[in-house]
Amino acid sequence: MSEATPTSGKFSIPAKLxxxxxxxxxxLAVPLVASAFWLQTGLxxxxxxxxxxxxxxxxxxxxQLSLGHAFFVAVGAYGYSFLAGEGGGLGVGGxxxxxxxxxxxxxxxxxxxxxxGTIFSPIAGRLRGIYLGIATLGLVFIGQHLLKNVKPxxxxxxxxxxxxxxxxEVLGFRFDSLQRLWYLGLVLLVVAYxxxxxLKRNRPGRALEAVRDSxxxxxxxxxxxxxxxxxxxxxxxVYAGLAGAILALTFRxxxxxxxxxxxxxxxxxxxxxGGLGSVGxxxxxxAFVTALPLALNQYxxxxxxxxxxxxxxxxxxxxxxxxxxxxxxLALMFLPDGLAGLRRRRRGEDNxxxxxxxxxxxxxxxx
Amino acid sequence: MRKRRKWLxxxxxxGVIVIxxxxxxxxxxxxxxxxxxxxxxxxxxxxTTTTAAEATxxxxxxLEAGPGVTDDTxxxxxxxxxxxxxxxxxxxxxxxxxxxxxxxxEAGGVCDRQVELEVQDHGYDPQRxxxxxxxxxxxxxxxxxxLGSPVxxxxxxxxxxxxVAIGIVGWSSSFLDSESVVTTGATYDVQFIxxxxxFLDEGLIADGDTIAHVYFGGDFGENxxxxxxxxxxxxxxxxxEAAIDPTVTDLTAQVTGFQNAGATAILIGAAPPQxxxxxxxxxxxxxxxxxxxxxxxxxxxxxxxxxxxGPLVDRYxxxxxxxxxxxxxPEGQELAAQADQFxxxxxxxxxxxxxxxxxxxxxxxxxxCDQGDLTRAGYTAALHSLVDVETGVSTPLSYNVGxxxxxxxxxxxxxxxxxxxxxxxxxxxxxxLVDEYELP
Numbered sequence: 001m002s003e004a005t006p007t008s009g010k011f012s013i014p015a016k017l018x019x020x021x022x023x024x025x026x027x028l029a030v031p032l033v034a035s036a037f038w039l040q041t042g043l044x045x046x047x048x049x050x051x052x053x054x055x056x057x058x059x060x061x062x063x064q065l066s067l068g069h070a071f072f073v074a075v076g077a078y079g080y081s082f083l084a085g086e087g088g089g090l091g092v093g094g095x096x097x098x099x100x101x102x103x104x105x106x107x108x109x110x111x112x113x114x115x116x117g118t119i120f121s122p123i124a125g126r127l128r129g130i131y132l133g134i135a136t137l138g139l140v141f142i143g144q145h146l147l148k149n150v151k152p153x154x155x156x157x158x159x160x161x162x163x164x165x166x167x168x169e170v171l172g173f174r175f176d177s178l179q180r181l182w183y184l185g186l187v188l189l190v191v192a193y194x195x196x197x198x199l200k201r202n203r204p205g206r207a208l209e210a211v212r213d214s215x216x217x218x219x220x221x222x223x224x225x226x227x228x229x230x231x232x233x234x235x236x237x238v239y240a241g242l243a244g245a246i247l248a249l250t251f252r253x254x255x256x257x258x259x260x261x262x263x264x265x266x267x268x269x270x271x272x273x274g275g276l277g278s279v280g281x282x283x284x285x286x287a288f289v290t291a292l293p294l295a296l297n298q299y300x301x302x303x304x305x306x307x308x309x310x311x312x313x314x315x316x317x318x319x320x321x322x323x324x325x326x327x328x329x330l331a332l333m334f335l336p337d338g339l340a341g342l343r344r345r346r347r348g349e350d351n352x353x354x355x356x357x358x359x360x361x362x363x364x365x366x367x
Numbered sequence: 368m369r370k371r372r373k374w375l376x377x378x379x380x381x382g383v384i385v386i387x388x389x390x391x392x393x394x395x396x397x398x399x400x401x402x403x404x405x406x407x408x409x410x411x412x413x414x415t416t417t418t419a420a421e422a423t424x425x426x427x428x429x430l431e432a433g434p435g436v437t438d439d440t441x442x443x444x445x446x447x448x449x450x451x452x453x454x455x456x457x458x459x460x461x462x463x464x465x466x467x468x469x470x471x472x473e474a475g476g477v478c479d480r481q482v483e484l485e486v487q488d489h490g491y492d493p494q495r496x497x498x499x500x501x502x503x504x505x506x507x508x509x510x511x512x513x514l515g516s517p518v519x520x521x522x523x524x525x526x527x528x529x530x531v532a533i534g535i536v537g538w539s540s541s542f543l544d545s546e547s548v549v550t551t552g553a554t555y556d557v558q559f560i561x562x563x564x565x566f567l568d569e570g571l572i573a574d575g576d577t578i579a580h581v582y583f584g585g586d587f588g589e590n591x592x593x594x595x596x597x598x599x600x601x602x603x604x605x606x607x608e609a610a611i612d613p614t615v616t617d618l619t620a621q622v623t624g625f626q627n628a629g630a631t632a633i634l635i636g637a638a639p640p641q642x643x644x645x646x647x648x649x650x651x652x653x654x655x656x657x658x659x660x661x662x663x664x665x666x667x668x669x670x671x672x673x674x675x676x677g678p679l680v681d682r683y684x685x686x687x688x689x690x691x692x693x694x695x696x697p698e699g700q701e702l703a704a705q706a707d708q709f710x711x712x713x714x715x716x717x718x719x720x721x722x723x724x725x726x727x728x729x730x731x732x733x734x735x736c737d738q739g740d741l742t743r744a745g746y747t748a749a750l751h752s753l754v755d756v757e758t759g760v761s762t763p764l765s766y767n768v769g770x771x772x773x774x775x776x777x778x779x780x781x782x783x784x785x786x787x788x789x790x791x792x793x794x795x796x797x798x799x800l801v802d803e804y805e806l807p
Contacts, residue, residue, distance in 0.1 A: 037502035044494055149584040149610075160585040161520040161541055178501075251497060253524045257517035258493040294498045297488060317449040317488030 031179035039178040041294045046185035047246035049286035050192045052270040054239020060277025062232040063212030068136030069267040071143040072113045072237040074259035076244025079109030082156045084166040095163025096155045102168045106245045113241025114234050121230035140261050147256035162255030165248040185246050196279045208232055273331050275338025284339040296320035433742030435508030442483045444507035447514040451491030456717045463721035478736035493521035512536050516586040530743040534724050539590050540806050551724050552688025552762045552773035556594030561776045562659045562686030563598045564798035571657050572631050579607045579625035582636035591636035597804050616640045622648035635660045646678045657682045667788035679781045686776045689720045690760045692787030698759025714787045723761035730756050774801045
């Protein structure tokens with residue numbers, strides 16, 4: 001939010017430049033040194049970051065609670081796979097496809113997710129707070145049922161065992177390795193970040209913040225509340241759809257289990273830990289929630305006093321879960337404004353905190 | 368001044384990022400080096416693993432080695448559920464594998480090498496499973512245990528590309544078209560075909576009967592239904608189906624429906640809560656037809672409930688390619704003698720299952736060693752050369768065929784007085800129809 005204030009903007013651009021350049025160089029250099037595990041983890045985190053940006057627009061900026069984000073991610077993932085797929089796949093699961101060029105399929109899959117959001121938005125327009133949360137939660141369960149059990153959908157879903165994901169390709173350049181996918185993910189993440197920042201800073205974002213703080217006041221000020229809510233729901237679903245496409249490409253084979261209720265909760269954790277309403281915070285939160293458990297799981301055996309795996313005692317796998325849970329609690333206790341708040345605090349800037357706080361209170365009221 | 372301080376802060380931030388990156392990449396390298404791996408090197412630029420070095424055995428013969436194989440160790444991966452919904456069987460499988468390979472190592476190992484297990488938890492989450500697989504892939508020869516259908520489906524494409532053989536914990540036949548996949552005996556569909564044959568031969572059911580089948584929508588349940596439907600078709604029987612979700616724990620309506628349809632047996636392809644529900648409904652309705660189950664629905668604690676124990680002993684039959692704990696073979700007795708090792712994880716049929724899987728992999732490793740080829744391709748080839756492998760705690764296993772590694776089952780029945788709660792009443796039960804059955 002600090003970016004929105006003209007004073008800090010004027011001074012912070014030269015100060016930010018080395019950070020940006022350094023960050024970009026680091027991000028570009030990662031595939032040259034990192035192992036497959038870290039690339040895979042990074043890609044999962046990028047996919048989650050794109051999805052979390054969408055959710056923070058919805059929850060943080062517009063104050064609409066959604067627990068159904070995993071559903072829209074699934075629509076994007078299966079949408080891309082179906083549109084680009086040729087049918088048949090490696091090993092298990094079938095799922096045919098329309099054979100579109102992958103780039104077009106990615107746009108198409110994202111658009112289908114956006115459409116799903118638009119279709120759902122009248123419901124979102126009528127419900128508020130926790131009621132909307134529960135309604136969107138229903139979407140996740142409907143989605144799971146459709147993907148696993150509905151026979152006519154099997155060409156799209158591949159049924160219980162999921163389906164293969166076609167490789168991404170632009171103008172004959174194939175994204176057939178994790179290294180190449182890393183750069184694709186990076187480009188998409190930057191675009192998603194930039195667009196969300198613009199959306200938030202400009203007229204639509206301010207309208208949404210007004211809706212969040214008070215629908216009546218927003219209406220009086222000339223914001224078309226129902227329309228604004230529908231738009232942000234659609235935008236958030238588009239983000240989820242794009243996240244789904246990146247996630248699918250990272251997985252190479254998608255199964256319904258990957259898009260369950262827990263994934264929806266993960267998204268909620270990402271935007272809360274990152275700091276509600278902050279686009280940068282959503283990215284940090286996504287990295288925290290996605291990468292931390294994976295990394296802990298890898299290195300949990302260095303934790304002292306853990307029992308050997310398979311002994312039925314307090315083993316490394318259990319320890320990793322406990323440490324992750326503790327990290328989440330500590331982050332929320334000591335960083336009430338999320339990871340984004342940490343960044344602001346370091347800079348000694350206060351502006352924006354008020355907005356974030358009101359968003360949090362909105363959620364607190366709802367939950 | 369303010370500007371300058373900010374600039375300093377930003378540069379220090381870059382420093383932090385760079386340092387953490389270095390730390391991270393060192394950690395990444397450490398992963399491959401700590402295994403003491405000399406035969407494999409991980410090429411960081413493309414993440415793939417190159418085979419190098421030809422190691423020698425003590426006999427002096429040249430041995431081709433691949434990833435996961437060094438001069439003194441063979442590393443196998445285990446990717447299982449230790450914290451999610453299948454934590455109980457997951458821990459049992461890992462405990463058994465640890466015990467088995469410890470004994471092998473004490474006796475000198477395989478191919479003059481110690482067998483090491485790299486165990487990772489995936490908590491039944493495909494995302495964690497795929498990441499954990501990527502992390503262990505450069506270090507392992509093969510994936511000894513992989514538990515959970517969705518996880519198997521998600522990991523399989525990568526594993527196939529890396530030529531990593533996978534030991535599937537479960538019996539779904541949907542993965543059998545892949546060379547990399549290894550199952551332990553008759554698959555769910557074949558188990559029901561053989562089990563129904565036993566019911567027919569014993570006079571529990573007859574041609575033209577109606578048979579009820581309760582199953583989970585999804586891979587496991589539908590795979591079993593495929594088998595029962597095929598058998599019913601061949602014998603002019605009607606299947607009365609009830610697809611349910613794992614959350615359904617009251618089956619009174621379904622069982623009443625079965626009774627009204629005059630079903631003479633109930634097949635169950637679900638989990639212990641559903642077996643409980645079927646028995647409870649049967650008792651309430653006074654509807655005492657036999658129940659045919661597979662490994663997943665029955666767990667020993669069911670027999671601790673006096674309301675269930677009686678009816679289960681009366682009419683529960685289990686068709687299983689794995690012999691129950693304590694089966695009367697040398698290996699079965701050897702395992703039963705070590706029952707105290709499993710105090711913390713509990714005893715069930717998953718113990719002999721893991722033992723059979725380990726025994727089979729052991730024999731495949733020996734075969735690959737004899738061929739002088741401990742690369743991944745060599746190991747997979749050795750696996751598929753195995754015919755009628757005896758593990759002592761399962762039906763004989765053959766991997767030279769495209770289908771399931773076995774077509775026979777044991778028929779086991781509950782007995783509260785034995786450890787593991789199950790007892791063999793018939794072995795080598797199969798059906799002539801199995802040959803005509805087409806796999807999915």
